Amino acid sequence: MQKVDTFRISLLPFCILIFSIFALMIVTYLAVSVPIFQKEGPQIYTTNIWKAAENNPDEEFYGVLAAIYGSVYTSVLAVLIALPLSIGFAVFVIDYAPQKIKEPLIVTTDIMAGLPTIIYGIWGAFVLVPMLRDYVMYPLHKHLGFIPLFSFEPAGGYSFLAAGVLLGVMVTPFASSIIREAYRMVPFTYREAAFSLGATRYEATKILLSYIKPAIIAGILLAFGRAIGETVAVSLVVGNAFNIHPSLFAPGYTISSLIANQFGNAFIYGYMVSALFAAGFFLFIIGLAVNIGSLIILKRWYSHAQRF
Amino acid sequence: MIAIETVNLCAYYGQKKVINNVNLKIPKNVVFAIMGPSGCGKSTLLRSFNRLLELNPNARVEGDVKLYGKSVYDMSPIEVRRKIGMVFQHPNPFPHMSIFDNVALGLKLNGLVKSKKELHKTVKWALRKAALWDEVKDRIHEPASALSGGQQQRLCIARTLAVKPEVLLMDEPTASLDPVAMEKIEDLINKLREEYTIVIVTHSSAQAARVSDYVAFLYLGELVEVGKTEKVFEKPKSELTKRYLMGRVG
Amino acid sequence: MPRDFKEKFFLFGIAIIAVLTILPLFHIIYSVVVEGLPVLLKGGFKFLFGTLAPPGDGLGGIGPAILGTFILTFLASLIGLPIAVMTGVYAAEYPESIFGRLARVLLTIMMEFPTILVGLFVMQILVIPMGRYSAIAGALALAIVMMPYVTVYTEEALKSIPFMYREAAFGLGLTRFKVVFRVLARMAKKGIVTGMLIGMAKVAGETAPLLFTAGGANRIYFAGVDRPVGAISLLIYNLVQQPYENYHEIAWGASLVLMLIFLAIFLPLRLSLKEVKL
Numbered sequence: 001m002q003k004v005d006t007f008r009i010s011l012l013p014f015c016i017l018i019f020s021i022f023a024l025m026i027v028t029y030l031a032v033s034v035p036i037f038q039k040e041g042p043q044i045y046t047t048n049i050w051k052a053a054e055n056n057p058d059e060e061f062y063g064v065l066a067a068i069y070g071s072v073y074t075s076v077l078a079v080l081i082a083l084p085l086s087i088g089f090a091v092f093v094i095d096y097a098p099q100k101i102k103e104p105l106i107v108t109t110d111i112m113a114g115l116p117t118i119i120y121g122i123w124g125a126f127v128l129v130p131m132l133r134d135y136v137m138y139p140l141h142k143h144l145g146f147i148p149l150f151s152f153e154p155a156g157g158y159s160f161l162a163a164g165v166l167l168g169v170m171v172t173p174f175a176s177s178i179i180r181e182a183y184r185m186v187p188f189t190y191r192e193a194a195f196s197l198g199a200t201r202y203e204a205t206k207i208l209l210s211y212i213k214p215a216i217i218a219g220i221l222l223a224f225g226r227a228i229g230e231t232v233a234v235s236l237v238v239g240n241a242f243n244i245h246p247s248l249f250a251p252g253y254t255i256s257s258l259i260a261n262q263f264g265n266a267f268i269y270g271y272m273v274s275a276l277f278a279a280g281f282f283l284f285i286i287g288l289a290v291n292i293g294s295l296i297i298l299k300r301w302y303s304h305a306q307r308f
Numbered sequence: 309m310i311a312i313e314t315v316n317l318c319a320y321y322g323q324k325k326v327i328n329n330v331n332l333k334i335p336k337n338v339v340f341a342i343m344g345p346s347g348c349g350k351s352t353l354l355r356s357f358n359r360l361l362e363l364n365p366n367a368r369v370e371g372d373v374k375l376y377g378k379s380v381y382d383m384s385p386i387e388v389r390r391k392i393g394m395v396f397q398h399p400n401p402f403p404h405m406s407i408f409d410n411v412a413l414g415l416k417l418n419g420l421v422k423s424k425k426e427l428h429k430t431v432k433w434a435l436r437k438a439a440l441w442d443e444v445k446d447r448i449h450e451p452a453s454a455l456s457g458g459q460q461q462r463l464c465i466a467r468t469l470a471v472k473p474e475v476l477l478m479d480e481p482t483a484s485l486d487p488v489a490m491e492k493i494e495d496l497i498n499k500l501r502e503e504y505t506i507v508i509v510t511h512s513s514a515q516a517a518r519v520s521d522y523v524a525f526l527y528l529g530e531l532v533e534v535g536k537t538e539k540v541f542e543k544p545k546s547e548l549t550k551r552y553l554m555g556r557v558g
Numbered sequence: 559m560p561r562d563f564k565e566k567f568f569l570f571g572i573a574i575i576a577v578l579t580i581l582p583l584f585h586i587i588y589s590v591v592v593e594g595l596p597v598l599l600k601g602g603f604k605f606l607f608g609t610l611a612p613p614g615d616g617l618g619g620i621g622p623a624i625l626g627t628f629i630l631t632f633l634a635s636l637i638g639l640p641i642a643v644m645t646g647v648y649a650a651e652y653p654e655s656i657f658g659r660l661a662r663v664l665l666t667i668m669m670e671f672p673t674i675l676v677g678l679f680v681m682q683i684l685v686i687p688m689g690r691y692s693a694i695a696g697a698l699a700l701a702i703v704m705m706p707y708v709t710v711y712t713e714e715a716l717k718s719i720p721f722m723y724r725e726a727a728f729g730l731g732l733t734r735f736k737v738v739f740r741v742l743a744r745m746a747k748k749g750i751v752t753g754m755l756i757g758m759a760k761v762a763g764e765t766a767p768l769l770f771t772a773g774g775a776n777r778i779y780f781a782g783v784d785r786p787v788g789a790i791s792l793l794i795y796n797l798v799q800q801p802y803e804n805y806h807e808i809a810w811g812a813s814l815v816l817m818l819i820f821l822a823i824f825l826p827l828r829l830s831l832k833e834v835k836l
Contacts, residue, residue: 007734008652014644015657018705022668025679032682088575096572099365108580110828115583116763116820118791122813123586125798126593126806169582176579189400192360193464197414197471198390200561202568207413211404222670229672231766232795256674256766263678263770277682280675291670295663304403419561 029281036062036274044278050242057270064279066242070160070252071283074238075227077164077248078171082223085168086176087216090183091205106180109173117170121233124166129237132165133157137249152247158239161248166237167227175223178298182215183208185305214301218294225290229283231256255283309336310377311475311505312357312392317371319352319361319529326352328529329371334522339497339506341520341537343513345552349529350509351397354477357507358392359385375475390418393473397480399460401467403453407444410452410463411435414471430470438466439496458489465496476500478508482515494519513553517541525549587817594814597807605811610776610793613802620812622779626788627819629780630696630772631762638701639708639754646712646750647738653717661713668706674766676702681770691773693780693787699767704757711753715746752831759823763816765791790816 036044040061047063093105137154144150152159186208194204209216239251240261253261259276266272312334319327326349334340342350355361356369359380373380380388401410411431414420421427435441435448440462444455452463461481468476478497482490497506497519510516516523517537524534525546533540533549544550598605601617608619649661680699685691719742727741743750761767768774773786776793790812797809 005734007738008648010735011644011648011651014641015648015661017641018645018709019657019664021702022664024683025675028679028682029675085575085579088572089579092572092576096569097576105576105580107828108583111821111824112580112583114759114763114820114824115586116765116791116816118763118765118794119586119590119813119817121765122794122798122809123589126810127585127589172579187400188363189396189398190402191363192394192396193400193402193467195363195385196358196360196389196394196396197467198386198418200386200417200565202565203417205568207402211402213404225670229670229674231672231674231769232791236795236798256672259674259678260766260769263681277678280678283672284675287670287672288667291667292663295666 026284029277029284032274032277033281034274036271036278039271044275045282048242048244052269052272054268060269060271062271062275064255064258064275064282066244067253067255067258067279068282069244070163070238071228071254071256071286073160073252074163074167074234074254075224077160078167078227079220079224081165081168082172082175083220085172086179086219086223087209089172089176090180091209093180094183095201095205109176112170112173113177117230117233120166120170121236124162124233125236128166129157129162132159132162137161141249148246149248152245152250154249156239156251158237158251159247159249160238160252163234163238163252163254164248166233167230170230170233171223171226174226175219178219178222179212179216182212182219182301182305185302186211187305212301214297218297218301221290221294221297225287225294228254228290229256229287231260235260255279310334311336311375312507313374313377314353314356315372315374317353317356317369317373319349319356319370320368321352321364322366326529327356330526330529330531332524332531332534334505334507336505337502338521339501339508339519341516341523342507342509342526343511343516343523343552344526346511348526350511350526351479353526354394354479354507354509357475357477358389358394360389360394390414390471391473392475392477393468393471394477395461395464395468395479395481397483399457399464399484401452401455401460401463403451405452406449407435407452407455407463408448411466411470414467418471420471434466434470435463437469437500438462439492439499440466456489458485458492461485461489461493462496465493469500473504475505475507478506480509480511483511513541525552527552590810590813590817593807593810594812597811598814601811606815609778611804611808613800614804616804617808617811620776620790620793620808620815622776623788623790623793623812624815625779626693626772626775626792627762627790627816629693629787630700630768630789631758633693633697633783634700634704634761635754635758637697638704638757641701642705642708642757643712643750643754645705646709646753647716647743649709649713650716651734651738662710665706665710669710672766673703673764674769677767677770680767685771688784690784691771691786692784693772694783696768696772696787696789697783699771700761700764703764703767704761707757707760708750708753711756712746712750715749715753716742718749719745752827755823755827759820759827762823763791763820765789765795768792769795790819 043063046065048065049061049063051061053059093102097105133154137157140150141154190211194207234254235257238254238257240253240257241251243250243252259280263276266276310333314330314332317327317330318325344350357373361367361369375391408431411434412427415427415430421430440459443459455463482493500506520537523537523540525532527548533544533546544553597617605617605619607621609622611618649658652658677699680695684695684698727737768789772789772792774792775786775788780787794809794812797805
């Protein structure tokens with residue numbers, strides 16, 4: 001007869017607790033979202049309407065398309081900025097930085113990755129936004145305003161661009177650390193092989209980067225997940241307006257900034273809480289998909305690379 | 309004619325001297341074996357010929373290596389490596405590229421072909437030369453990682469040959485292969501000896517005896533003995549070489 | 559020769575990129591110090607211990623927010639650390655169990671979870687039933703954010719101990735409980751403590767989970783775990799959105815304080831390690 005493992009049994013409640021919190025979260029999001037799904041169906045995600053009525057819940061209508069649009073827009077911008085920076089930084093640190101400054105460079109990016117996001121927020125709102133408005137947005141709008149990307153007059157500077165740039169700065173260290181680890185893992189023999197064929201350093205780097213492409217994709221996906229979930233820094237610079245506009249300079253909303261802005265007074269309405277939870281659920285699903293996807297890619301790549 | 313000559317060559321990793329004052333003359337179009345126990349500096353010596361040692365930031369070289377009388381340290385490392393190709397201990401075709409792309413890579417990098425047609429022709433030529441064409445001709449666009457170890461190693465030889473080098477360095481090319489694959493590589497070396505100068509590093513004296521015209525014995529970074537293979541094997545001048553050949557050293 | 563040119567351009571470009579990547583941090587530190595230090599000097603001691611000034615009238619102090627950050631971090635650790643460490647031990651000791659196998663994936667997903675969603679969740683399950691914002695709700699939200707980090711670090715620290723020590727400990731006839739907590743946990747102490755500190759540094763600066771849980775209190779000090787409490791990050795978030803000049807100044811001063819607290823925990827920790835997970 002097997003002895004009862006008291007040790008195991010005494011630890012089990014803690015595990016169960018952690019995972020029931022996780023499960024409870026999913027259940028809560030689904031349960032609270034149900035009323036708005038019953039009332040509006042998929043229109044909660046496909047329309048851009050925000051009609052709150054204090055006394056008559058039947059007149060309320062919520063569509064968070066603008067926030068979804070803004071979340072994707074700003075996060076794509078962030079990833080476009082983070083992609084060259086994080087790859088370039090990883091390559092520089094591993095291949096070219098003098099030995100003495102390697103470690104300080106990595107510590108610096110670790111500080112960036114851990115820095116409280118509200119500090120990015122205040123810097124974004126008071127420093128980055130005016131800077132972008134005066135030196136980037138106005139000149140571009142004035143001279144190239146006929147291009148849809150630059151067509152919106154950048155009144156305050158709070159915009160998709162400001163949020164995208166700020167998010168790009170915030171997620172670059174994170175993406176870079178994943179790419180750096182993968183790049184470091186490239187077996188030395190491939191490096192030798194590339195150079196032995198007469199490759200220049202640029203060409204060898206290109207070959208090695210193509211070898212770690214899956215890890216780069218995973219890093220960028222994870223960065224996208226971080227960007228789309230970021231709340232306070234974004235809500236201080238994105239302008240917080242229901243707006244689906246192609247221009248970089250237009251203000252908008254993201255899902256998380258919508259929640260941050262509207263949730264405080266949502267309780268006086270019949271369906272707003274439910275609508276915001278539905279928006280949160282959407283974010284939840286995107287985050288889950290992005291994370292699981294990138295974890296699978298990373299795991300597959302590492303098991304492949306470790307054969308050497 | 310001398311293809312490669314080393315002059316008072318020393319190599320260091322940090323403070324540690326791993327090659328001590330080696331003077332070698334490697335004639336053109338022969339198979340030249342460098343043998344010795346593991347850790348004697350064979351691989352380091354080989355990597356000083358094509359300046360691959362420079363990838364290691366701690367490594368330092370003194371003395372000179374000449375390719376047809378011209379110091380490789382006066383040429384650009386890229387030019388050196390194009391003229392002196394290399395095959396490694398572990399087969400290392402780029403696993404994320406196809407068989408074709410692996411062979412085509414060096415050609416594209418160095419701008420050695422002018423048209424797509426020429427590229428295909430040269431890749432085919434190199435695969436033939438490496439005795440791999442018949443085995444892979446129907447699947448040259450499959451990833452290189454799908455090949456067996458021995459095939460991968462011949463692919464690496466093809467990749468090197470495609471760039472049309474004058475000298476071929478081989479760093480224990482059969483050390484990680486099974487006996488059958490090893491035999492194929494050795495046959496291949498025999499076929500290539502007429503057109504190329506081949507420098508092969510091996511820790512197996514038997515292999516050196518089978519494939520080489522000349523042999524050098526390296527021990528703890530020093531050149532102990534060098535000469536025609538049959539001479540060295542029949543009548544080693546040095547006591548150390550004799551003991552190594554009898555299997556008592558290394 | 560274009561190949562040569564490309565090479566030079568590449569080396570030059572990559573150096574520029576490296577500078578561009580870290581430049582924002584220096585600009586942020588510079589801005590926070592330049593804007594925040596005068597506030598701290600002008601406000602003096604009162605800035606650290608006093609209560610919030612009325613709109614448009616002086617600096618006052620951010621005392622309740624500073625205290626609130628410490629209280630929230632402390633309470634969150636009280637809730638989160640034991641659960642997280644025990645879970646980490648379980649995952650390390652029973653890697654073949656369903657949970658042990660799923661642990662890493664689930665925890666990594668939780669780590670990357672948008673923290674605003676945690677705040678929303680805690681509001682729904684705790685704030686609404688209680689009828690008010692509270693320190694305990696804020697702490698619970700932070701604890702949920704903190705736990706995955708601590709668990710992963712604990713698991714890794716225990717798994718990194720060579721198997722022979724485990725054999726040796728069992729060989730002495732110790733029970734599993736004693737093997738793990740008396741022998742292995744002590745050997746893995748550094749890793750576990752690191753995880754705890756990383757988790758604490760992380761939540762001390764968090765804002766989003768507190769938005770709808772802690773409530774914020776800037777004119778009274780701590781009133782009880784079931785009452786609203788302030789936090790530096792929350793205060794900055796609220797002040798930045800106000801139209802008053804003096805509130806912006808206070809926000810900068812508070813940012814400097816928060817940055818210093820973060821660096822004081824994080825920097826020594828980071829320098830004593832080879833790498834961190836954030």
